[in-house]
Amino acid sequence: MSSSRLTFPLIALAALALAGHGAGSRAQSPALPALDAATSLLVISPHPDDETLCCGGVIQRVLRAGGRVTIVWVTSGDGSALGMLLVEKTLFDARKMREFGQSRMREARAATALLGVPPGGQLFLGYPDGAVARLLRENRALPYTSKFTDAAAVPYAEALFPGHPYTGTSLEQDLDTVVERARPTLILAPSPLDEHSDHAAAGRAAIALGARHAPGITLRFWVVHGGEGWPSPRGLLLGVPLTPSPRGAALSPLPFALEPEEEDRKLAAVRAYQTQMRVMEPFLLAFVRTTELFSTRATPATPP
């Protein structure tokens, strides 16, 4: 990690100046409300790994400030057929896909533990990968059957509510329960503009969730699937800020600056996602930058 930083001394120096590292860099970020011991952060993560990619720095900062962090994973990433094929060297079947989901949940626990999140703040809902939008529209009341795991209800014993049906209503109720337990002051949710349908749907669900539990919760939005090869360049490039994504630029995202040690720990957490690293390492590592980006807006301003 530190040797990589030495590889880019000039870039690093320039980026450090831009990102405001050093004295005073823990000052309040324009992207987020003040982070302190009263902060209760809830990160809504569509799949295992998104929480670290979007928010690994903020998660560490909240915990260091004495605040609380809860991560809720909407799905367990059990629909990544390509990942399954490459990692397990076998064509997927329902039992294998559930085992793959369990592997990804173990990785999520390890990754977020490296960021400092205690087991009680690691909540898995276990809804079907690739079908979040469908649940919240077509399958609000009628259970959906995952084409990957063959499950029509949460199949994971380690989930928060094993056996809950794969319906949009059940997902919304589970999110309500998570909010009632975590009592968040700040929710970091995927943007409805994210290219991945699970992310966009989870973002719309977060907006509705925030409205149901208003006032008192601040919502901020992030992008992971930002379109057109973003983040660019791919791969590990420590000391360089994250640029706004093509899809999210209209939301005018603001930077949250990471300390160098937060960037290092975020890198360690990303590397804990071993199954994902084997499939898309350059993409994952491109999120280990000096900044994370958050928007106050969920959608672009409409012209008057």
Ligand SMILES: [Zn+2]
């Ligand atoms: Zn995702």
